[in-house]
Every structure is written in C-alpha cells, then in structure tokens.
Amino acid sequence: MTFRTDLEIAQAHQMIPITDLAASIGLSEEDIDLYGRYKAKIGLHVLEKFKERPAGRLIDVTAVTPTPLGEGKTLTTIGLTQGLGRIGKRAACTLRQPSMGPVFGIKGGAAGGGYAQVVPMEDLNLHFTGDIHAVGQAHNLLAAMLDASLYHGNPHDIDLHTITWTRVMDVNDRALRDVVVGLGGPVNGYPREAAFEATTASEVMAVLALADGIQNLRQRLGRIVVGFNRKGHPVTAEDLQGAGAMAVILKEAVKPNLIQTLEGQPCIVHAGPFANIAHGQCSVLADRMALKLVDYVVTESGFGADLGMEKFMDIKCRQSGLRPDCVVVTCTIRSLKMHGGVGRIIPGKPLPEEIRRENPAAVAEGCRNLAHMIKIAHYYGVPVVVAVNRFLEDTDAEVETVLREAVRAGALSAHPVTAWAEGGAGAVDLAAGVVSACERGGEFRLLYPDELSIKEKIEVLARRVYNADEVAYEPLAEKKIARFEELGWGRLPICMAKTHLSISHDPMLRNVPSGYVFPIRDIRVSLGAGFLYPLAGAMLTMPGLPSRPAAFGIDIDERGRVKGLF
Incomplete structure (x- = not known):
C-alpha cells in the first residue's frame, strides 16, 4: 500500500487565505499582521477587544511515557480539533512552534501528520515568523552583555564560578555543549567555561510562553538571574541593563501566530519549549486569545502526563488562572507493548518484529503506564478521555484491551483515532467523548500549595x-x-x-x-x-545529530519547493 508523505499532502492542499480564516473567527484586518497569504500574527489588543466574550472550553492533550519516536500528541491535538469541527463545534488548537533541531535531526517536526496537519507545514517547521530566532537573539544579547560587563571591570563583582547564563542556537550540535569562551588574549575577554543550549530550552522562551503582555514580558526579562556576586546576591538582566533591549527584540515575537488545519479550523502557534528541560507549553497569550474566539480550544503539553501535563497544571495554570475542562491522554499500541516488556524501539530503525506481532497480554501489562497517567490527571480534579492513535498493524484485540483498561483506570471514555488517514472523520468519536467530559466538568486543584518548602x-x-x-x-x-x-x-x-x-x-x-x-x-x-x-539524572540541554540526520534527505527542487521534509 502506498501513502502520500506528510509533505505531499500539505503541498497538495489548497489553503484558505489567512484574512478569510481570521474573519471567520471575528478578527478584522486591523487585528492581524500578515506574513504572506497564509499566516499572520494576532495583535495583543484582541484580548481587550473581546474581553466581554465568555471563554470557551480548554482541553489539554498529553500522553503516556513515549517511545523515542513519539506517540502522536500533536496529531491527536489537530485531529481532535478537526473532529470537533465535524460534529459542529467551533474549535481551534494552540500549539508550540517546532524547533529546527529535531526537524533536521531525527524526531521530525510538530505540524501533525497525514490528514491531521496544520499548514503551511514547511513554514511552521522551518523559520515560520522568526519567533525562535528572536528568542535566540535576545538570549545571546544578554550573554554578550554579561561578558562585556566582565571585560569592562566587572562592576557587579560577579563570581565567574556562579554564572549560569549560556548561549543558545536552534540547531542540534553536541560539540557546543561545553565550550571555553574568551580565548585569544586579553582583548577577547576573560577565558571561562561556558555552554550552548537549544534555543527552546532558554529561559527567554519560557518567559515568552508565560507572559501575559508586553509589559509583563519586559518585567520578567528584567528578573532573569545570570549569576551571583561574591557576596552571594543574584545579578539580573536588569542589573546588566539588558532587559529593555531584549524586550525590543521580542516586540513582534510576543504576538501569537495564526495558521490553519487541513480542514479549515484556526490554529494559534506560539512559543516552543520542550517539557523535559523546560515547561513544555504554548503561550498563555495563545490560549487566552483562542478561548475568546471559539468554543473549544485544544492545546498540547510536551511528552507524558508526568512532564508536560504536570507543568501545564502546576506552572502555567498556577500563573495564568487558566483551568482545563478535560485532559486527553494519547497512547499507541507500540508504546504500551514497549512498556509491557516487548521489543526495543530505536529511532531511525524499523520496528522490531516482536513489536509488530499481536500481543494483547503485553499491551495489558503496558496499560499500567496509561493507568498511572490517568491517575496523575485525576490529581488535578479534571476528567480524562483516552485516545489510541491506531496504526495499520494494530489488531482489534489489542485496541479493545486498551479501551477496556483505560475505563477501568478511571477514564470517562476511550476511543481509537485514525486521524492520520481520515482527518477529522477519524476523530469524531473522540470529539464526542471530549464534549461529554467537558460538560460533566470537574473541580480543578493544584498538586501542591505555594507555601510548601522546595x-x-x-x-x-x-x-x-x-x-x-x-x-x-x-x-x-x-x-x-x-x-x-x-x-x-x-x-x-x-x-x-x-x-x-x-x-x-x-x-x-x-x-x-x-x-x-x-x-x-x-x-x-x-x-x-x-x-x-x-x-534529575543526566539531562542534555543541547541535543546532538544522529549518524543519519533528517537533514540528509531535505533539499529544494528546481521550482523552489521543499522536498524530503517528512
């Protein structure tokens, strides 16, 4: 059986002009800044313009502990949004912007897949509207100002051994994890050990994701700690007089980005931190805007419920006042088999035969991981629905095992999802289950109070x-x-x-x-x-490229069209 690639599907799709999409959710041309015909930034004044509108329902999509290949959370997020549209609901999704590190590395992009994608996918997975570059420039400006301050007499008496501010770039490059800067003599500054991290791991990215406006962004940037002086007091970006210039670099990046799903729903993309080394959410501004523009907003948290969803609840919701109406836990048969003790999944290599072979017993054993993720979501008083991203080799017996075990573990319902092959039609049952869960409601609570010690x-x-x-x-x-x-x-x-x-x-x-x-x-x-x-444990904040990175297959044809991008 031959399937079209994600890129072929995206390039064949006829997109709605972004002005028409904006108008469909009440945004005028004065509310958006155009970045070509099919993407735009949304002005922050929209929050004031629609402040009297009631907020829609907020759904957070998370997952079981994933395999190294990922289990399709973004696909579920987009497919669910399209599924909600199929059952007559006004819906939007809010996503994180992909980092070019994984795009050119091995994991791929973050535009969904198959017929559950957001477009233009090439733009999203590459430079998009330049937000990640702006974050990198703001971060590295502060790093340069820090080293300039050290060179010009160290007026803040910074202890070089306490400096925590790195440099960043949006490319996987293991050779830059640990570096020495300032070599070449006194004219180049003081030699010291330093490091590079992925741009998406930058605190500047986290600030962008959590800020509620440009002034709050400016204040947060000023509080960034770069190190300590010899008396043990923190030295901040405000002390180095860098926060104002950083805010100027980010004045356009603070505006969320509007694109569309393959079925014409709005998608607001903003910010891009990873949840294993950061808090793993799209921006507060994106969610707040979407909640005023549609009735159902589907957002996504990075990785499993123990990481992204927990941080969504205990950091993003704590700071913003956002409250989810439902959590969707995504899983795959292959991930549950892996947790059930079968096979080893290695990126870049075919799935082992034991993973492909029918094994309901291994799936049932792996469902203990799914049950734990459901339990974590219940800590926050939010109803849970389970989505099973179904692959061609998955058998009915295996899928039925998951549906049974999910409900036994406390999910309100569980549904197979075939959005990759069928778009929104493959997520209609999931959409109905999510609407039912939102109507049932819950009683949101945080896992711990502020008053507890560290x-x-x-x-x-x-x-x-x-x-x-x-x-x-x-x-x-x-x-x-x-x-x-x-x-x-x-x-x-x-x-x-x-x-x-x-x-x-x-x-x-x-x-x-x-x-x-x-x-x-x-x-x-x-x-x-x-x-x-x-x-906790050995954490890398600058990934490296594999022996055969995705970049090997990415190119441009004689017509100027991208090829080889997933």
Whole structure:
C-alpha cells in the first residue's frame, strides 16, 4: 500500500487565505499582521477587544511515557480539533512552534501528520515568523552583555564560578555543549567555561510562553538571574541593563501566530519549549486569545502526563488562572507493548518484529503506564478521555484491551483515532467523548500549595508523580536549595528537568517503576519565568545529530519547493 508523505499532502492542499480564516473567527484586518497569504500574527489588543466574550472550553492533550519516536500528541491535538469541527463545534488548537533541531535531526517536526496537519507545514517547521530566532537573539544579547560587563571591570563583582547564563542556537550540535569562551588574549575577554543550549530550552522562551503582555514580558526579562556576586546576591538582566533591549527584540515575537488545519479550523502557534528541560507549553497569550474566539480550544503539553501535563497544571495554570475542562491522554499500541516488556524501539530503525506481532497480554501489562497517567490527571480534579492513535498493524484485540483498561483506570471514555488517514472523520468519536467530559466538568486543584518548602514540593512530585520511594540530594543541590530558600524563592513552583522516556529519572526504567530513589543533582532558578528547575539524572540541554540526520534527505527542487521534509 502506498501513502502520500506528510509533505505531499500539505503541498497538495489548497489553503484558505489567512484574512478569510481570521474573519471567520471575528478578527478584522486591523487585528492581524500578515506574513504572506497564509499566516499572520494576532495583535495583543484582541484580548481587550473581546474581553466581554465568555471563554470557551480548554482541553489539554498529553500522553503516556513515549517511545523515542513519539506517540502522536500533536496529531491527536489537530485531529481532535478537526473532529470537533465535524460534529459542529467551533474549535481551534494552540500549539508550540517546532524547533529546527529535531526537524533536521531525527524526531521530525510538530505540524501533525497525514490528514491531521496544520499548514503551511514547511513554514511552521522551518523559520515560520522568526519567533525562535528572536528568542535566540535576545538570549545571546544578554550573554554578550554579561561578558562585556566582565571585560569592562566587572562592576557587579560577579563570581565567574556562579554564572549560569549560556548561549543558545536552534540547531542540534553536541560539540557546543561545553565550550571555553574568551580565548585569544586579553582583548577577547576573560577565558571561562561556558555552554550552548537549544534555543527552546532558554529561559527567554519560557518567559515568552508565560507572559501575559508586553509589559509583563519586559518585567520578567528584567528578573532573569545570570549569576551571583561574591557576596552571594543574584545579578539580573536588569542589573546588566539588558532587559529593555531584549524586550525590543521580542516586540513582534510576543504576538501569537495564526495558521490553519487541513480542514479549515484556526490554529494559534506560539512559543516552543520542550517539557523535559523546560515547561513544555504554548503561550498563555495563545490560549487566552483562542478561548475568546471559539468554543473549544485544544492545546498540547510536551511528552507524558508526568512532564508536560504536570507543568501545564502546576506552572502555567498556577500563573495564568487558566483551568482545563478535560485532559486527553494519547497512547499507541507500540508504546504500551514497549512498556509491557516487548521489543526495543530505536529511532531511525524499523520496528522490531516482536513489536509488530499481536500481543494483547503485553499491551495489558503496558496499560499500567496509561493507568498511572490517568491517575496523575485525576490529581488535578479534571476528567480524562483516552485516545489510541491506531496504526495499520494494530489488531482489534489489542485496541479493545486498551479501551477496556483505560475505563477501568478511571477514564470517562476511550476511543481509537485514525486521524492520520481520515482527518477529522477519524476523530469524531473522540470529539464526542471530549464534549461529554467537558460538560460533566470537574473541580480543578493544584498538586501542591505555594507555601510548601522546595524539598516538600520536590518530594510531592517524586512520590506521587514519579512513583519513587524517596529523594536523594547531592551536596550541590542541598547547598543551592538552602540559598534559594534564604533568598525568598521557596514559594516558586517546580519545573523538573528529567528524561521524557521514563516516569523516573532513568530512561531505561519502563512502565511504572517503583521502589527506587529519585536523585536531585542540582537546582537552578528561572526567576523571570517564575519557577525553580531541579536536575534529575543526566539531562542534555543541547541535543546532538544522529549518524543519519533528517537533514540528509531535505533539499529544494528546481521550482523552489521543499522536498524530503517528512
């Protein structure tokens, strides 16, 4: 059987002019800034313009612990949005912008897939409207100003050993993880160890995602901590007089971006942090705008419920006042088989035969991971619906096993999804289940209060979310926790930096590990974003390219059209 690639489907699609799409949700030409015929930025004044409108329903799409290939959360998000349209609901999705690191690496983009995509997909997966570049420029300007301050007499008396501000770029490049800057003699500054991280891991990206307007963005940028002086006091972007210029670089990037699904629903794309090393959400501004423009908003959190969804609830909802009406937990048969102890999935290689072979028993065992994710969602008082992204080789017996186990674990309903092949028609049942869950409602609550100490918050997460028995703190983490408490930062929420390939800190521990010690090796502050981020296990914030990166197959033809992009 031959299938068209995602790129072929997207390029064959006739898009709606963005002005017409905007008009369909009440936006005039004065409300948008055009970036060509099919994408636009939405002015922040729209929030004031529609402030009297009632807000729509908010649905957060999350997942089980994924395989290294991902389980199609973005596809579910877009397919569900299209499915809601098929049953007569005014719906939109809000997505994170893809990083070009995975696009040219191995994981691929973040525009969905098959007939559940947002378009123009080439633009979205590449430069789009330049927001990620703007974030990188703002971040690196602050890094340059920091090194300039050190060179010009170090007026803030910064202790070089405490500097935490890196440089960033939107390309996977392992050679830049650890570097030495300032080589070449005194004219080039002071030699010191430094690092590069992915742009999407930047605190500037988190600030962009959590800000509620341009002035709040400016204030948050000013609070960014770059290091400490020799008396132990924090030195900020405001101290370095860099926050104003950073805000100017971001003055267009702060506006959310409007594009469309293949079935004509609006999609608002804004911000792009990963949930294993950041908080993993699209922007507060995107969600707030969408909730005023349509009746159902489907958003997506990075990776599994133990990462993206937990951070959606405990960071984004805590800071913004947003409240979800439903959580959708996405899974695949292949992911549940993996958690059930069958096969090893390696990016870039075909699925092993044991994964492809029918095995309802392994699926049932892997459903313990699904049940744990449902339990985490229930901590927040939100109803849960399960989506099973169905592949051709999945058997009826395997799918029925998941549907049965999902309801047994507390999901209101569970539905196979074939949106990749059928678009919105393949997510109609899921859409109906989500509408029913939203109407049933819940009683939202946070996992922990602000008043708990830093260690108490970490331990709530470790025991209830990561299923650990206890937490162990390395001396560096102990020292910094004590310092942060003294500085008054103990009320901040926790953004755990840990692997996305396990509920635990160890990517080799599958399903629902238990009886282990959760290790905290370090803890850092993102004061501008408004959270603390402990580091559990070995976390890379700058990925590397594989031996055969996706970039090998990406090119441009004689007509100037992209080819080889998924």
